[in-house]
Amino acid sequence: MRNKILWSDETKIELFGLNAKHHVWKTPGTIPTVKHGGGSIMLWECFSAAGTGRLVRIKAKMYGAKYREILNETLFQNTQDLRLGQRFTFQQDNEPKHTAKTTQDWLRDKSLNVLEWPRQSSDLNSIERLWRDLK
Template identity: 55%
Template sequence: MICTEFICIVRNQPRTTWEELVNDMKRAGTTVSKVTVGRTLSHHGFKSRIAQKVPLLKSSHVQAHLKFANDHLDGPEEAWEKVMWSDETKIELFGLNFTRRVWRKKKEELHPKNTIPTVKHGGGNIMLSGCFSAKGTGRLHCIKERMNGAMYCEILSNNLLPSVRALKLGRGWVFQHDNDPKHTARITKEWLCKKHIKVLEWPSQSTDLNPIENL
């Protein structure tokens, strides 16, 4: 009975702590120790792990992601070799990274109950802009000022285009960037059009679809 209750609690509320499990059982009239809790859950494949942080998705985001996947499902793998992936990343200089532990089994790290939704925000950090393709990495640029559309175009001109030439992507290459307001600004769209750069349509709040997330 105790085992069944443990499993039920962590399945429905994986963020439950050791203390909460012990107290829940105590209120139900059963006294158990943390050791018993840990041993029981471990026996059934559960282990306390750090919850994965994922973008907060709306229903429209989910549908857009599904459409993107279906649109490219049957495409040739060689087509991805012509894509120049890009992104900006923030590196925290100070402060603690927020973590939360959850009870889960192996390969359940991306189940909604086992993740922590996140939104983008500012802080003490440095910003980097980079790109890469199947042929290698491109230039890495340190963004020292608050970036706007005009600055983004300058970064693309000074870093993206030389990277494309250095990696010898040739004709027909495709540029990927997300839907950050600076990327979708009028000045950016006009610059990309003027340079005849084909842009890969990208769903909002992409859940790490961009392989640059692994660099």
């Protein structure tokens, strides 16, 4: 069964911030500075035992409509690329955009089998390890 699960999640990666690591050579006495906040990027990704799906850059605020747009445009292409077939299980956490009635209706309309996920347990999601390595 585990080979047929498509794990998914989104994350924010900050250029300069808590999740940024920098290794630089600098002249003694210089003070590094960052102007205008440094920036960040939002990403959505999925993976299965067969590999990773297509990384999606999220350019707007991630609300339910944007989440469903990403699923609509990429989910089935990813399952095809990863050769999961029609009978796979989709995993998402319990963020409001995932549990919204419109998102639940979309998932039901597509006849997707969604893995039940315990509340406030995002650290159990296997994709969190990928995000940590990427960051």
